Amino acid sequence: xxxxxxxxxxxxxxxxxxxxxxxxxxxxxxxxxxxxxxxxxxxxxxxxxxxxxxxxxxxxxxxxxxxxxxxxxxxxxxxxxxxxxxxxxxxxxxxxxxxxxxxxxxxxxxxxxxxxxxxxxxxxxxxxxxxxxxxxxxxxxxxxxxxxxxxxxxxxxxxxxxxxxxxxxxxxxxxxxxxxxxxxxxxxxxxxxxxxxxxxxxxxxxxxxxxxxxxxxxxxxxxxxxxxxxxxxxxxxxxxxxxxxxxxxxxxxxxxxxxxxxxxxxxxxxxxxxxxxxxxxxxxxxxxxxxxxxxxxxxxxxxxxxxxxxxxxxxxxxxxxx
Numbered sequence: 001x002x003x004x005x006x007x008x009x010x011x012x013x014x015x016x017x018x019x020x021x022x023x024x025x026x027x028x029x030x031x032x033x034x035x036x037x038x039x040x041x042x043x044x045x046x047x048x049x050x051x052x053x054x055x056x057x058x059x060x061x062x063x064x065x066x067x068x069x070x071x072x073x074x075x076x077x078x079x080x081x082x083x084x085x086x087x088x089x090x091x092x093x094x095x096x097x098x099x100x101x102x103x104x105x106x107x108x109x110x111x112x113x114x115x116x117x118x119x120x121x122x123x124x125x126x127x128x129x130x131x132x133x134x135x136x137x138x139x140x141x142x143x144x145x146x147x148x149x150x151x152x153x154x155x156x157x158x159x160x161x162x163x164x165x166x167x168x169x170x171x172x173x174x175x176x177x178x179x180x181x182x183x184x185x186x187x188x189x190x191x192x193x194x195x196x197x198x199x200x201x202x203x204x205x206x207x208x209x210x211x212x213x214x215x216x217x218x219x220x221x222x223x224x225x226x227x228x229x230x231x232x233x234x235x236x237x238x239x240x241x242x243x244x245x246x247x248x249x250x251x252x253x254x255x256x257x258x259x260x261x262x263x264x265x266x267x268x269x270x271x272x273x274x275x276x277x278x279x280x281x282x283x284x285x286x287x288x289x290x291x292x293x294x295x296x297x298x299x300x301x302x303x304x305x306x307x308x309x310x311x312x313x314x315x316x317x318x319x320x321x322x
Contacts, residue, residue, distance in 0.1 A: 013168075070096040094135060171184050
């Protein structure tokens with residue numbers, strides 16, 4: 001699969017997720033075989049005002065690349081300006097634009113999934129970005145605002161007309177948030193309506209899902225979101241399955257424990273011990289999903305204050321598995 005000038009022989013990508021796909025997690029996903037990672041979404045207004053927290057989100061390291069940096073906003077001028085600034089930094093390989101975030105605070109500002117209700121504005125934003133940058137440009141969107149307003153095909157055609165290089169489609173409406181089931185049939189409709197690559201997103205958790213989504217949508221690639229939370233091994237599994245037809249064994253408890261502590265160390269290195277430890281709590285609870293004594297382990301991780309606390313819970317986790 002090609003996105004602009006970039007080639008992805010095994011097109012399995014990490015979806016952008018606020019509070020999840022920061023530098024440490026992107027590095028782990030890349031190490032596990034993820035072909036392309038997408039950053040947390042970054043505000044075009046935050047870039048315009050050069051907010052310190054926003055600028056920190058634009059920093060990348062070689063280990064997480066290739067990386068698509070995702071922007072969100074509601075102004076063509078600000079979006080183009082932000083994209084040009086990101087390109088000038090040389091820290092991203094692709095500019096991605098968000099037209100799917102369902103969060104009320106994003107939608108209230110006219111951004112994210114709100115753009116599904118204003119296709120003309122969405123096209124103007126994408127056209128402005130395309131004129132402003134040479135980097136490949138992608139867009140991530142949902143299939144529509146609600147069940148009565150499924151307009152992914154129109155949005156995709158407008159994106160293609162604006163010069164977008166690839167489209168990722170989450171098979172849910174904004175109204176669904178993350179509930180119910182992804183409607184892959186609309187992704188198939190999008191694939192048939194445009195010539196640029198289409199990436200399927202939503203409910204792809206197993207190799208069986210991977211086979212079905214490819215068969216049912218004809219998508220050129222897949223994007224993994226919540227199924228990757230606490231499970232970067234999904235990229236190792238999908239990559240092996242697509243290249244050899246084989247599935248590697250799941251991670252051992254010891255592997256899980258070692259990765260929890262490594263992930264924690266990376267977060268502390270990037271964000272300091274106080275923030276790093278607190279951000280690791282949610283990741284640690286995801287890493288323990290489905291394990292023996294999982295509820296008690298999650299409770300203990302949610303109380304952990306520092307590395308010693310996390311190490312003690314990991315040790316307990318390993319004991320419970322014997």
